[in-house]
Amino acid sequence: MSKNSTLQILFVTPECAPWAKTGGLGEVSAGLPAALLGLGVDVRVLMPAYPSVLEQAKGLRRVAAFEAEAGLPAAGLLRGKLPSGVPALLLDCPALYTRSGGPYQDAHGLDYADNVLRFGLLSRVAAQLASAGSPLGWRPDVLHCNDWPAALAPAYLKLGLEGPAPSVVAIHNLAFQGIFPLDNGPALGLPDSALGVEGVEYWGHMSFLKAGLYYADRIVTVSPTYAGEILGEHLGCGMQGLLQTRSARVSGILNGIDTDIWNPATDPHLVSNYDADSLAAKADNKRALQAQMGLEQDDAVLLLGIVSRLTDQKGVDLVLEALPELLGRPVQLAVLGSGEEKLENALLAAEKEWPGKVAVKIGFDEALAHRIEAGADAFLMPSRFEPCGLNQMYSQRYGTPPIVRATGGLADSVGDYTPAGLETGEATGFVFDDPTAQALIATVDRVAAVRAEPAAWVQLQRNGMSCDFGWSTSARGYLRLYRSMLEEQDEGKDGRGSQAKGRGKGAKEGEGGAGAGRGRKKMPETVAVAVVETLAGPRRAGAGVRRGGRKAAELAEQEAGNVAPPPKVETEPRGGGGGKGGAG
Incomplete structure (x- = not known):
């Protein structure tokens, strides 16, 4: 990408407000792309075409088709626009997405049995769109993958697709890891070489999130302090060993909020509106x-x-x-x-x-x-x-x-x-x-x-x-992250760096941990993480549901052997035995 060309971003998510939302990830998926669009970025949101999405989206047109591959069914791609004006690419596969429940679970709160295919397809299509063979005639400069439902995409990019765009995996809650039986590898079209510890394997199973942490060029969390906390045993959820080997690639950017909706001066739900002067x-x-x-x-x-x-x-x-x-x-x-x-x-x-x-x-x-x-x-x-x-x-x-x-x-x-x-x-x-x-x-x-x-x-x-928590502040931080990734690509560096060969003997509890600072203007000094273009600057004026597979904590407790198991942590449900996907 030349310095004068428009930056192109594909934002991959399992949910996006107002069309489909179970938690914070749905709000992030609406707010951040809209702010990036406002900064002149050519950003497009890729998400499944759930019934709720098709009911609300207007003026859809089919722009691409994908043939069945391995155990993944054929699918179409529809184009529309979110209410914010952000272009939306909707993955149309009724066999996988036309369900009466939510994005990750049925009406009884049980994970869909085929979540591995539902989000494997989302990841596969994301990777195809982010490679030289994109059927759109448009390929993003950076692929932005949110939580485990999109985290297999970097693996597909690194395992054979030509002309792959650099990728970043965003962790909204590390406890949700998309864990499934390892024998799903062939159905997902993954080569045998990717099914080991140096790949998608995790405690004898596969983890979509682990795949993303292993293969992505960068890893970003939804706050700087959390980026440091997940490097330690207490909040590393069994992934701290891998994250420590990639700590130079880990950073954190605070989420934003919709300051139009959350404005006491105009809020229609209040009996009396007010501002700082009233x-x-x-x-x-x-x-x-x-x-x-x-x-x-x-x-x-x-x-x-x-x-x-x-x-x-x-x-x-x-x-x-x-x-x-x-x-x-x-x-x-x-x-x-x-x-x-x-x-x-x-x-x-x-x-x-x-x-x-x-x-x-x-x-x-x-x-x-x-x-x-x-x-x-x-x-x-x-x-x-x-x-x-x-x-x-x-x-x-x-x-x-x-x-x-x-x-x-x-x-x-x-x-x-x-x-x-x-x-x-x-x-x-x-x-x-x-x-x-x-x-x-x-x-x-x-x-x-x-x-x-x-x-x-x-x-x-x-x-x-007087604090500025608007999305534009966060978006500028992501812009700097994307540009640093492209500069690194131009220099020919390997964004993956060294990889972990173990499953996660973590740092001693507290290492890379919560840090000392509490203000918005300082990064905690004890966070052992490379903050590469993370904070967009001070926030002063003038940012679940299960997601797939069992939780890592539960799985590791059963299979830990002589490695200390990840701690049990309470999380919001995000779909599929390891949870859904949402922002913390």
Whole structure:
């Protein structure tokens, strides 16, 4: 690609809002390509033509056909446009994609038995479009593959296709690995040479994600801190050995949010709109939220909000443990979410035990999610791990300081309160380290102390509201990543580098880990990762469901032998025995 030509990107994803969305990946797949288009990039989204997609897409036309190959069926390619104007390429194969359930699971929440073929075909077609033999007369400069459902594409590119484009695999949650029986290799058209440890093999099975991590030219995660955390044993999910050998190719770029949808000045779900200069109107939203959820009407009480999957990963158990002591203070809690039955029941029991102080709605309600962001005084996100997270960004935009644990994207997007940070603008919320109820309680006490000083509290709110979490910031980071990949290709370097021959004896716990920094302007110094064009710059103004195969943690526990198994981690479902695909 010449310096003056338009950059061409093929963005491969199993889901994209509004046509098909199960979690954060669907939002990323809508927001990032749209921002890249706005920066002048010729970006096209490739995704399966699920029934929900065909129902919503308009003006589709067939642009290519693919013959059956190995065990993969024939398919067509339709072209349309997403509502954002981004061109969409829809992989049309009714035998694989016309289902009554979601992208990864049936109506009963069970993974489709043929997910290996469903997403093997997506990866195969992506690779064909990114090679010299592309039937479109258009070939991307870079192939961007999201999560395990697209992660086999780099393997296909490196295993025989002519003129392959460089590829990057984006990890939205490492726990979802697309694990299937190894004897699927012939059906996928993979050569025997690719079915070993130096290839797609993982604990006697195959892992689509491992294939991507092994064969891709670059690996990117959805936050800089998470890029370091996955190099260590604690969050490496059994892949840390391979990732450590490729650490020079690993980087992290914080996701963005849709700042038009999440804007308190124009949000149609609020009783009173407001901005950084009219924060008094925020109190109207607090009163309305208290009334809607049956909480006692009290302006002085500290109202904490939660909008989350209700899992241990999200730290909901820590909230429950802390609740008796917290409610001995002038504190209220408003919760919206669904998840593990034991946690749902515990929260509902707390609502009965403390009526007027605890309010819980199980399920999801888009309007209520916006009202909690606006009406709460502070927002709780005590996650044990969080690849990126979005609600902490929504909260800052709504002048609702988040209370977060120092992990992943939470560490990268929230600046911990200090008096000095308040003055410089770095302080936007409250951050704590230990995943314990006592650490959470101590942090809530810090929140209450700052809120008791109105001038300091308003400044903290304004600091958060001035942060730029829009997608254009993230997109510029990806632009730099893509260009660095092309420069490397022009120099003739091997983007794969050295490969791991083992299955993942990882670094000692903590190596390449969470890092020290919490602000948006600094990369944590202890992250042992090459940050090649990752951060697009400071975020100040003036970013599941199972995905395929069993979880790696479960599989490794059965077959670990003398190698320490990956830890069990709670994750959102993303389809197919190893999970779906979504953003953290």
